[in-house]
Amino acid sequence: MIPLEKPTEGIFIEERKNRFICEVMVEDEAIECYVPSSCRLDNFIDLHGKRVLLLPTEAPNARTRFSLFALPFKRNHILLNIGMVNRAVEHDIKRRCFSSLGKRSEIYREHKIGSYKSDLYIANTRTLLEVKSVLSLGKDAVFPSVFSQRTLDQLKEISSLMDSGYNSALVIASLSPYVEQIQIDHASLFYEALNPCIDKGMQLLAVSLYIYQGVARIKKKIKIAL
Numbered sequence: 001m002i003p004l005e006k007p008t009e010g011i012f013i014e015e016r017k018n019r020f021i022c023e024v025m026v027e028d029e030a031i032e033c034y035v036p037s038s039c040r041l042d043n044f045i046d047l048h049g050k051r052v053l054l055l056p057t058e059a060p061n062a063r064t065r066f067s068l069f070a071l072p073f074k075r076n077h078i079l080l081n082i083g084m085v086n087r088a089v090e091h092d093i094k095r096r097c098f099s100s101l102g103k104r105s106e107i108y109r110e111h112k113i114g115s116y117k118s119d120l121y122i123a124n125t126r127t128l129l130e131v132k133s134v135l136s137l138g139k140d141a142v143f144p145s146v147f148s149q150r151t152l153d154q155l156k157e158i159s160s161l162m163d164s165g166y167n168s169a170l171v172i173a174s175l176s177p178y179v180e181q182i183q184i185d186h187a188s189l190f191y192e193a194l195n196p197c198i199d200k201g202m203q204l205l206a207v208s209l210y211i212y213q214g215v216a217r218i219k220k221k222i223k224i225a226l
Contacts, residue, residue, distance in 0.1 A: 007053035007069050007214070015042055022068060024052060034067040036083045043146050044135040045078075047071065052080070070211055077211040078135070079175040085133045086119050088209055088216040089171055093120070097221035100203060101127060101169060113166070116157040127167040128158055134172055139180045143172055144190045155193040162200040169203040170194070172224060177210035181223040198226075 010024035016032075019040045024033045034057055041047060054066035070077040079085070086109065093104050103124040111121030113128075120129035132151070134141045144151070158168050172182050184191055198204070206224035209216050 012047040012052045032064045034064045036081045084216040092218040131171045135175045141179045141182050152193045159196045172206045174208040177208050177219045182206045183225045
């Protein structure tokens with residue numbers, strides 16, 4: 001994983017109605033920045049007036065010059081770029097915290113099986129790896145924090161594929177390195193959809209992320225409570 005260039009600092013102003021766009025003050029100029037998240041960040045955290053780190057957008061013809069990267073927090077950072085989560089898990093998949101997944105020498109990203117596309121696929125063991133993220137400023141985090149029909153549909157497809165002989169694992173990644181435990185919300189439709197997969201042998205894993213040399217990496221394995 002190649003270290004990124006030094007981030008640009010700015011002061012967060014607000015998210016726009018378009019959930020992928022926010023406004024940040026950079027060197028006394030209010031500019032638009034891309035928000036690499038599938039849902040609004042203000043569902044999880046109040047960034048108004050806080051110092052944030054930005055990275056240049058990768059697409060040459062992008063609408064914005066910068067994308068939101070991270071929030072300085074305590075002695076590290078909270079990752080705000082959700083797109084980096086899968087890459088962090090893929091990069092560190094051979095670490096000991098994933099040893100329960102067995103042999104991990106053949107890894108494929110966004111592997112399609114019928115209509116389902118896994119975040120990562122471990123060909124050695126025919127394991128479908130689904131990666132989700134959670135954002136909390138405390139030591140405990142509740143998952144899920146927002147409703148996602150897409151996640152429910154994914155779990156239904158995973159359950160069906162497990163009937164066909166595939167294995168599966170769900171990795172919940174904390175965007176903050178300070179979270180120690182993730183609690184699954186028993187009252188959620190997610191928990192209801194998750195149970196059939198667990199009954200069929202789905203593994204549940206949780207890890208925390210941190211920023212190392214400008215990129216997201218796995219800090220450690222953390223507790224996950226059902």
